[in-house]
Every structure is written in C-alpha cells, then in structure tokens.
Amino acid sequence: MDTHYINIQWTFWPFFWIIFWVCIIPLFWVLIGRGNWKYGRHGSNRAADKSPMDILKERYAKGEINKQEFEEKKKDLA
Incomplete structure (x- = not known):
C-alpha cells in the first residue's frame, strides 16, 4: 500500500x-x-386547547374584528 x-x-x-x-x-x-x-x-398555545369562544375573544382583543362582528359571531356560537 x-x-x-x-x-x-x-x-x-x-x-x-x-x-x-x-x-x-x-x-x-x-x-x-x-x-x-x-x-x-x-x-400551551395549541388551537385545539381553546374553545371557539376563546378564539373569538382573542381576535376581538387583538382588533382583528370589530364589536359588531364580535357580537354577530358570538350569537352564532351560542
């Protein structure tokens, strides 16, 4: 070699x-x-751990939806 x-x-x-x-x-x-x-x-941020109402509240708090949309969607969920 x-x-x-x-x-x-x-x-x-x-x-x-x-x-x-x-x-x-x-x-x-x-x-x-x-x-x-x-x-x-x-x-702990999994979407599966949150209810639809929790997600809706978060979106409203972030300003992604206005109060009118929040109330409409809240009625739909109830």
Missing part, C-alpha cells in the same frame, strides 16, 4: 464523522424535536 494514501485516509476520517453528525442531528430535530415542542404536547 502507498503510505501517502493511508495518511490522507486518516487525515480526512474525522471530517466524515463531523459531516455525519451535522446531517443527523438536524434530521432528528426536524422529525422529533421541533414537532413536539412547537405544535405538540409541550406547547
């Missing part, structure tokens, strides 16, 4: 593992971590 080839192989071998983990860690983050924390069980 050529000793130059062996030296190059051992020189670049650690970079393989760095590249490997740089690819694997974000993959796990996307598939497992991000989904659970942003939209999953751990978040």
Whole structure:
C-alpha cells in the first residue's frame, strides 16, 4: 500500500464523522424535536386547547374584528 494514501485516509476520517453528525442531528430535530415542542404536547398555545369562544375573544382583543362582528359571531356560537 502507498503510505501517502493511508495518511490522507486518516487525515480526512474525522471530517466524515463531523459531516455525519451535522446531517443527523438536524434530521432528528426536524422529525422529533421541533414537532413536539412547537405544535405538540409541550406547547400551551395549541388551537385545539381553546374553545371557539376563546378564539373569538382573542381576535376581538387583538382588533382583528370589530364589536359588531364580535357580537354577530358570538350569537352564532351560542
């Protein structure tokens, strides 16, 4: 075997593992971590946890709808 080839192989071998983990860690983050924390069980801002009336009140408080729209939609929900 050529000793130059062996030296190059051992020189670049650690970079393989760095590249490997740089690819694997974000993959796990996307598939497992991000989904659970942003939209999953751990978040308290889930739309499923709020009633339609709560959402309507929030929209009114933010100014997304005016008082007339709020009252109309409130009647529809009741």
